[in-house]
Amino acid sequence: DVLQVLGRHIGRARGINAADLVREMAELGVYDATDERRLRIYISELREDGIAVCGHPSTGYFIAATTEELEESCKFLRSRAMHSLVLESRLRKIPLPDLLGQLRLPT
Secondary structure, eight states: OHHHHHTTOBSGGGOBOHHHHHHHHHHTTOOSOOSHHHHHHHHHHHHHTTOOEEEETTTEEEEOSSHHHHHHHHHHHHHHHHHHHHHHHHHHTSOHHHHHTOOOOOO
């Protein structure tokens, strides 16, 4: 399974990009993730289960070895999510606070 293979990649320095991770899994006979898209789905499921799978385009995927690595990964995910929300608010032509349903106080 994906977690078994990611267990060989603990810490940022041992990160692995998606293509290499899929290849490594195939070499080990683990066929849960047969392509990068399916791999990303499994990575998301692991994260939803609370597994500290970190990832960044510059480092690849890895299991966090420190709280700092986990924090950096969370900041990256939040930044990516906020960027998507900003794009949605612009497409809908409404301010981001309105999109998020935040209370606006009179000023």
